[in-house]
Amino acid sequence: MGRLPGGTIPFVGAARIVPADEGMAEAVERLRIGQLVAFPTETVYGLGANARDADAVERIFAAKGRPATNPLIVHVTDTAGAKALASDWPAVADALAARFWPGPLTLVVNKSDAVPGIVTGGGSTVGLRVPAHPAALELLLRSGVPVAAPSANRSEEVSPTTARHVAESLGPWVDDLLILDGGPTMVGIESTVLDVTASPPPRILRPGTIGAAELREIIDVADDADTASGVARSPGQMLRHYAPRTPVFLVSSDKLQSAAGPDDAVLWLPSGGDPRDYATTLYAALRDLDRAGKRRILVEAPPEAPEWNAVNDRLRRAATGPGR
Ligand code: TXA
Ligand code: MG
Numbered sequence: 001m002g003r004l005p006g007g008t009i010p011f012v013g014a015a016r017i018v019p020a021d022e023g024m025a026e027a028v029e030r031l032r033i034g035q036l037v038a039f040p041t042e043t044v045y046g047l048g049a050n051a052r053d054a055d056a057v058e059r060i061f062a063a064k065g066r067p068a069t070n071p072l073i074v075h076v077t078d079t080a081g082a083k084a085l086a087s088d089w090p091a092v093a094d095a096l097a098a099r100f101w102p103g104p105l106t107l108v109v110n111k112s113d114a115v116p117g118i119v120t121g122g123g124s125t126v127g128l129r130v131p132a133h134p135a136a137l138e139l140l141l142r143s144g145v146p147v148a149a150p151s152a153n154r155s156e157e158v159s160p161t162t163a164r165h166v167a168e169s170l171g172p173w174v175d176d177l178l179i180l181d182g183g184p185t186m187v188g189i190e191s192t193v194l195d196v197t198a199s200p201p202p203r204i205l206r207p208g209t210i211g212a213a214e215l216r217e218i219i220d221v222a223d224d225a226d227t228a229s230g231v232a233r234s235p236g237q238m239l240r241h242y243a244p245r246t247p248v249f250l251v252s253s254d255k256l257q258s259a260a261g262p263d264d265a266v267l268w269l270p271s272g273g274d275p276r277d278y279a280t281t282l283y284a285a286l287r288d289l290d291r292a293g294k295r296r297i298l299v300e301a302p303p304e305a306p307e308w309n310a311v312n313d314r315l316r317r318a319a320t321g322p323g324r
Contacts, residue, residue: 015171017163020135020180024142027180031056031143036063036174038152038166039139040182041131043104043191043208044159044283045166046075046149047174048139051085054116057148061118063174066155071121072148073106073191074128077140082128085146087112092219093196099218102132104191105210119148125197135182151190152179158244158283158290158318161185165287188280189314198222207310209276244290247320250301263295275307282311286318 018026020040027037034056037048047063049056051074061068076082079097083089086109093107111119111126120126131137140147151159153169160166163181170177192208194215201220204212215221251259253269260266267285270278289297299315302308 015167015177015179017167017179017181020182023178023180024138027139027178028143030178031145038177038179039136040133040185041136042133042185043187044161044185045152047152048147048149051119051146051148054118057118063170064150064155069121071123071127072119072150074126075131075140075147075149076128078130081146085112085115085126085128086110090196092202095218100210101130104187104208105129106191106193108195108197110197127193129191133182135180158286159190161188161283188282189310207313209279209310211306211309213306244286246290246294246297248297248299248318250315250319251298252301256298256300260298265289265292265294265297267299269300269302275311279311
């Protein structure tokens, strides 16, 4: 397999999409020898490498065109696996892991020496989670290594929620990429990232479907976590992110009907819509509307309510500007 020179010259190679159970043995072997594997999680598809292997992790950054300062999340099989990568493990982390793992919650803790600096963007903390997808868990168990995995898309593109999205995004950038197909992901947007290293209480760095209210059932969470705009930004996390090529505008419900012209693609809010259902299909919908080749994508703005925080965060990052 060739190596990407700085991640700037795409291969014209094709990705291979294989049902997760059929491709599992090969995926395990590839991780063990320092290669990349794309695999499903319950949130979005990940592009994985052995987190202990700095050379393998470097291939992730090259394939994605990702800035070296943006840290990766490391996926583990259980809390014991997480503790092995942490230099200290606060009591709140135990409580959170017991309640939410496996699941879409990433805990940022102080890293141990077992985690190479390239994984954490040179920083002293590491994001850890146990994914709630059988194929991801099997891959972790059978390979026996912690797996560093960002979303399996080129940097600044919408995260992939199907194996095909991965092939479209990374196929040209990774020679002979193996993609384990586990069907469309269930959650549809990336995990909640919670910093538990900060002097208490913990802070939400990236909102997700596990919101502040749910976290507060068992721990105290910093106040500003309620509004997406008040969320402290992770290192390297850009404001404009998750963006389709067609310009996206967020438009309030009352203005949308009159704002939309024949050249516009429109993403309506389902009436009585549930934020979790909306999140599940959001990225696929944005990709479809992007492909329609219209002038603009107008997105009906969801309510400014806590249960819509994660979706509103992603839509703001996708949007070119407010269309109100
Ligand atoms: O749901 C998910 O989290 C998916 C699946 C594959 O697990 N992964 C994912 O990874 O979304 P990625 O690399 O696309 O986004 C990781 C986010 C980035 O915003 C990064 O800055 C933040 O997590 N992050 C990772 N490690 C961190 C750390 N040590 N401190 C602060 N933020 C961190
Ligand atoms: Mg990402």
